Amino acid sequence: MQPEKKIKPEKLESCKRLKPPQPYKFLERVRGTAVGIDIGTTYSRVAVWSDKHNRVEIIPNKHGNKSTPACVAWDGTQFLVGEAAGKIPITYG
Numbered sequence: 001m002q003p004e005k006k007i008k009p010e011k012l013e014s015c016k017r018l019k020p021p022q023p024y025k026f027l028e029r030v031r032g033t034a035v036g037i038d039i040g041t042t043y044s045r046v047a048v049w050s051d052k053h054n055r056v057e058i059i060p061n062k063h064g065n066k067s068t069p070a071c072v073a074w075d076g077t078q079f080l081v082g083e084a085a086g087k088i089p090i091t092y093g
Contacts, residue, residue, distance in 0.1 A: 043067040 034049040036056075045067050046059045058066045063083055073085035080088060 040070060042070055044070050
């Protein structure tokens with residue numbers, strides 16, 4: 001059995017939990033519109049910043065979902081992307 005190690009008080013101080021990040025507050029109202037596209041390896045999203053609402057809104061896809069699977073498939077006649085591609089069964093051979 002090993003003896004219990006004592007932690008020095010200065011080490012305990014540095015181990016205290018950090019405060020969670022605070023949302024950024026603008027000093028003035030931001031004007032304009034910006035579009036952001038997150039192309040992930042599993043899912044993708046599109047968002048727009050609108051000064052009308054002064055916030056970011058995630059744009060739903062044509063199926064009403066806020067994220068789209070990052071899938072591509074070939075069904076023998078056409079390429080499919082997103083949710084349509086994810087519904088194609090995988091065949092080997």
